Amino acid sequence: MNELEVDQLEVDLGGRPVLRDINLRLDRGELVGLLGPNGAGKTTLLRAILALTSIRSGRVLVGGKPSRPGRCEIGYVPQRHEFTWDFPISVEQAVLSGRTGRMGLFRRPGVADWRAVGAALDRVQLTELRRRPVGELSGGQRQRVLVARALALAPRILLLDEPFTGLDMPTQELLGDLFMSLAGAEHAVLMTTHDLVAAVDTCSRLVLLNGRIIADGHPADLQDAALWTTTFGVSDNSPLLKLVKAI
Amino acid sequence: MSITDFLTDLFNPNLAFLPKALAIAVMSSIVCGVVGCYVVLRGMAFIGDAVAHAVFPGIAVAFVLQGSLVLGGAVAGVATALLIAIFSQNRRVKEDSIIGVFLVGAFALGIVIISQAPGYAGSLQQFLFGSITGIPDRDVYVVGGAGLVILGLVLALHKEFVAVCLDREMSRSMGLPVFWLDIVLYVLVTLAVVISLQTIGNILVLALLITPAAAARLLTDRLGVMMLLAPVIGGSAAVIGLYLSWSYDTPVGGTIVLIATAVFLAAWLLAPRHGLLAKRWRRVGAARPPRRHRQRLPGRSP
Numbered sequence: 001m002n003e004l005e006v007d008q009l010e011v012d013l014g015g016r017p018v019l020r021d022i023n024l025r026l027d028r029g030e031l032v033g034l035l036g037p038n039g040a041g042k043t044t045l046l047r048a049i050l051a052l053t054s055i056r057s058g059r060v061l062v063g064g065k066p067s068r069p070g071r072c073e074i075g076y077v078p079q080r081h082e083f084t085w086d087f088p089i090s091v092e093q094a095v096l097s098g099r100t101g102r103m104g105l106f107r108r109p110g111v112a113d114w115r116a117v118g119a120a121l122d123r124v125q126l127t128e129l130r131r132r133p134v135g136e137l138s139g140g141q142r143q144r145v146l147v148a149r150a151l152a153l154a155p156r157i158l159l160l161d162e163p164f165t166g167l168d169m170p171t172q173e174l175l176g177d178l179f180m181s182l183a184g185a186e187h188a189v190l191m192t193t194h195d196l197v198a199a200v201d202t203c204s205r206l207v208l209l210n211g212r213i214i215a216d217g218h219p220a221d222l223q224d225a226a227l228w229t230t231t232f233g234v235s236d237n238s239p240l241l242k243l244v245k246a247i
Numbered sequence: 248m249s250i251t252d253f254l255t256d257l258f259n260p261n262l263a264f265l266p267k268a269l270a271i272a273v274m275s276s277i278v279c280g281v282v283g284c285y286v287v288l289r290g291m292a293f294i295g296d297a298v299a300h301a302v303f304p305g306i307a308v309a310f311v312l313q314g315s316l317v318l319g320g321a322v323a324g325v326a327t328a329l330l331i332a333i334f335s336q337n338r339r340v341k342e343d344s345i346i347g348v349f350l351v352g353a354f355a356l357g358i359v360i361i362s363q364a365p366g367y368a369g370s371l372q373q374f375l376f377g378s379i380t381g382i383p384d385r386d387v388y389v390v391g392g393a394g395l396v397i398l399g400l401v402l403a404l405h406k407e408f409v410a411v412c413l414d415r416e417m418s419r420s421m422g423l424p425v426f427w428l429d430i431v432l433y434v435l436v437t438l439a440v441v442i443s444l445q446t447i448g449n450i451l452v453l454a455l456l457i458t459p460a461a462a463a464r465l466l467t468d469r470l471g472v473m474m475l476l477a478p479v480i481g482g483s484a485a486v487i488g489l490y491l492s493w494s495y496d497t498p499v500g501g502t503i504v505l506i507a508t509a510v511f512l513a514a515w516l517l518a519p520r521h522g523l524l525a526k527r528w529r530r531v532g533a534a535r536p537p538r539r540h541r542q543r544l545p546g547r548s549p
Contacts, residue, residue, distance in 0.1 A: 050420045070422020083414045087288060088470045100410040101421025106403045133468040149417070 003188040009058035031183035033203035034192040040210040042192040075150030077160045092130040098149035120151040140171035160191035176202040248494035268379035272485040275443035278394045280478035282439040283460035297350040301327030303357030324437035377448030377500030390442040447500040454504040462511040465518045
């Protein structure tokens, strides 16, 4: 059984078709990069997997069961700007907030919750900064806080929305290593990105998306220029293609 | 007037309205301080303003019908908060425009209703600017009870409110009822405003909600501390403001708000880490070569 199964998924937004004929499988140990231009439906696909957007047809199975909000199998790492960084809260409390849904209404965090927070902070190597206000963190540290918040649920699937955007190369490499080690630790990881270099370097599989899935395979198997021109709508002499060939 | 005189007046049976006003002012400032932390952190000051104006028609109806002003205001405020939440779901008109429409519309309705009551001019001023006289005994208990309910709900739903403030999308994915949490928060803001109206008045009540919480935010980076500081600042402003108002015969609402504003300005200047003076001192310290290394340690206050 696959951790994540997307079958014949179709999603409309505001009456317009956004995703058509999406079939996707994700297994433990895989780190899959989701590539496509702006408006290709990458975030919409993540939201459909999280059951945050209504789907027209098809189905999303998580661990063999239909996806719905509040299921702990999925850890979601939204884009960095979704989080209110000027909020007066420490790193460990921000990570703890990831368990709010599981704790249930009117409950206070218990030993198990703090253990999970400690383990998640260890995993992303933020334990030393756990008491620091989130507003004082660098971009890379902030991204790791969001990853730790998702890990606090001990999910089997991780969905990362553009984790590399706006980060310098050393930070990207550090995060790439983290994502690879998470995949190695039996998580199934799906991440959207615009960063081709980082994606090719870290991902075990790339999915090219533009409303539908154009290609799905190991980076080495996606050398055909036509796949990239179709996905990104660029011409044959685009710098993007030179980059693909170089890789 | 000395503080002893003020205490004597507080216990003077002929001035029974004074302790009642003090009790209501302090209780409502504490509640507003706590709820105001969410308002400040979520940047929903405009909603607070809208709700403050929206309770006006309810108060006007209650006045005309000789009913409980607190109850009338609460009904109108909650109704408006619900309307704003529901109309905001339509994305074609932005939330701030919706708030603007209902804010002025409700206030206009209040003015029309109260103009039907004979001798409304005096009472109008009382609604707008607050008063320490004419508070019925019953209202002290209503305000106390409502305050306890509000604080209890804040305590019970705190972690959910924080999660929604931090990240709405993530909260939805965790299965939190984001829409209903918004509604509950709006209603809590409304109730905090309504119980404060009596002494502070309709125009100035926003200050009780925003100013102590904003001052507390300047003084700390920890939410728990902020939610303790804000009610302390608000409650102190209420006590000092009422004392000065009684001594110098100034309007009570205005005096309380001015004290709170002074605290905010002081916090802005003197806050230990982010205050203007602390920054200035750090810069001066950094310019001096021998102390430079120590001053520039990251993340430490001098």
